[in-house]
Amino acid sequence: MSGAETQEKDLDQGESLLAKIALEAELADYSPVKGCMVIRPYGYAIWEQIQSSLDKMIKETGHQNAYFPLFIPESFLQKEAKHVEGFAPECAVVSYAGGKELEEKLVVRPTSETIINYMFSKWIQSYRDLPVLINQWANIVRWEMRTRLFLRTTEFLWQEGHTAHATREEAEVETKKMLGVYKTLSEEYLAIPIIDGIKTETQRFAGAVTTYCIEGLMKDGKSLQMGTSHYLGQNFARAFDTKFQDQNGQLQHVHQTSWGVSTRLIGAIIMTHSDEKGLRLPPKIAPIQIIVVPIYKEQAEKEMVLKKCKELEETLKNDFRIKTDDRDQYSPGWKFNHWEIKGVPIRINLGPKDISSNVVEIVRRDTKEKLKNVPQQDLRQYLLKLSTEIQENLFRQANDFLIKNTFTVKNEKEFAEKINSGGYLICFWCEKTQCEEKLKQKTKATIRCIPFKLPVDQNQEEGYCISCNQKAKQQVIFAKAY
RNA sequence: CGGGAAGUAGCUCAGCUUGGUAGAGCGUUCGUUUCGGGUGCGAAAGGCCGCAGGUUCAAAUCCUGUCUUCCCGACCA
Incomplete structure (x- = not known):
């Protein structure tokens, strides 16, 4: 275990809140390369929860997943004037590979509009081929001056949607539709209230006609761009000659969109919901929703309590991501603190006293409230209700904060x-x-x-x-x- | 990329001014005691002092360079 000493104290609310929680809750760690981070299993599990929720919504709105390559010919980036202007300074470029200088340098993708357009121009011939609705889950690299865990790292994971449409109207509907998906993801899953709107020219995506965004207000009073959705117009279509023949036999450039959210969302969760005890995770995306801490003294008691914990797990595992912390080397008190730092929404304390009177003790992470003597019958219903309540409460607290500020x-x-x-x-x-x-x-x-x-x-x-x-x-x- | 701070045991840090055998607390391992909010006691293991050069008989300590982190500016999801 790391950081046991600092864990004893309440976590500071300083500028380093983000790094502190990310490290202490074992979400991430620094890599030897500047600005890069390792996403540790617990942090990655949060990402997987976000992914699966969002991926479902992306598919429900008609998109298919695909994968485009990491390396992009340098010349591709240069085809769209504004795009190259915006991204050139932050591109990592491979000039040497296979033991020799490359004829054409390869850019490590900072985003995939160019390579995707290159492919689109091959795939799209007719209005009958449209719309093309594609999404990819990928890593991208942007060489940033100043980096922070999750919020701005050199390499990060994201999802980028890319679509091509026959008309401007259709593409604009798509752009707003996906922004709406992001709003739902943020508010209903991450419990983070957002302000959605349009970016001004200075903040617009390099190469877009219109950039829409969702912005969240973080604990330190700063705003975080949590997702963007762009109407690209025909800018990339013109640069890559992505054309289709319409119903009248006329050749037209497609109208396009692109939209993305990234592992930055994990940073947003940290910077929205953390308190002096550590992380607080919304139940919908918590990798562990319920942690069971067994309490026992001697061996006979231990066996009895652990057996009861297993029973609990069995009855609840269809409705919850539940886990029993049966590690012998840590005391119950230690475990309480440990899982609080990690933000598990609900904790069940189970000891001989509870078992003999057929109850459990429940502690909710959001309010730190201890709910004693909760009857074991109807526990499932009780927890489902509590889970919803915690989800809503986290959103309410964040929303109050936003309004108040x-x-x-x-x-x-x-x-x-x-x-x-x-x-x-x-x-x-x-x-x-x-x-x-x-x-x-x-x-x-x-x-x-x-x-x-x-x-x-x-x-x-x-x-x-x-x-x-x-x-x-x-x-x-x-x-x-x- | 500029300004400031830091890097020594798994973690938090002392030692550096004034060069001379590597330190503490916590954690870890073993034993024992405990377990309903970070147990007590005893013993042990654990360190290319960020990395690379230089000065010196001798460098964690002085000098130069470099890498990484944190804070503040210029750039960005």
Whole structure:
């Protein structure tokens, strides 16, 4: 066991909350290469839960999984002007392989639009071939200056959807549909409330026409982009000549979308739900939903208690991911703390006293509340209800936090006062990039999105730009971001 | 990539100023005692002092370079 000493103290709420929890809860560890991380089994199990929930939704919306290669010819990246401009600085490039210099350098994919378009242009001939709805689970590499576990690593795992459509309308519907899937994933599975909206030009994906996003507010008051969905227009289709013959025999470029979420979501979970005891996982994505801690003194008791634990597991295993911590070398008290750090939503303490009176003791991780003498009959129902309650409570707490930290500001003075304490600022913006830039220079805050819906009620239709004070119709969300 | 801090036992750290046989607590192993919120006692094992050079009779300690982490800026999911 690592970090036993620091585990004894409550975890600090400092800047290093993220790294601390990631390491202590054994989600990840550092690799010898800068900015890279090892995702440890428990962290990977969380990723698998996220994956299986999302993969199901992706398939339900008609997409198929496929796999495109890691290496992309350097020339591909250069075909789309904005795309190359955006990604060139952060690309890792292989120039030497097989014992010699390569004729054409290979880019380690920072995203797969180019290689996928190359393939699409081969596969798409007719309107009858459309739409093409593809998703891939993959790793990608982006050479970042400053890295943080889960939130920004050099290599990370993600899912990238790529679709091609006959019309602009269809592609736009697709873009928003998948953003909706991300919203569902975040709010209903990860228990993280988000603000969904449109990115401004400066924050838009390199090569996209429109970028939609979901943004979450982290415990430290910073905003985290948790997922993006792009309407790519015909930009890549033109660059790669991805054309189809329509019903009138006319050749047209396809309209495309791409969308992705990554292992960053694990960072979001940490930075949204952790408390002084460690991680708190929403039941829907917790690799272990119920941990059973047996309590016993001598051997006879041990056998009796462990047998009862197995029985419990048997009756509950169809409804829950349940595990008994039957390790002999750790005391019950030690186990309590251990599983709290790891964020297991429900703990069942089971000892001789409980068994003799046919009850269990249940401790919920979200509130730390101890529920004594819960009858063993109807336990399944009780736990199902509790599980739902914990899921909802985590969302409610995060949502309250978001609302409490969202402010409407009317002028630059108010803006400057509020922005340093973190949270979201709602204000009018005249839609000029220079106004956005000016505020970024002064305050480090950026427009996270033009929200579809404001998180707090706001009736005004019109106001004055937070920066230049001219009439403005657009209300935007500002925040400091990761 | 700039500014600051750090890297010594599995973990947290002391030792470095002023060079001279590698330290503590926790954890681990064995024994014993315990087990309903991180048990007590006894013994033992465990270290290319991040890496590479240099200075020196002698380097964890001084010098140079380099790698990694953390914090702060410029860039991003």
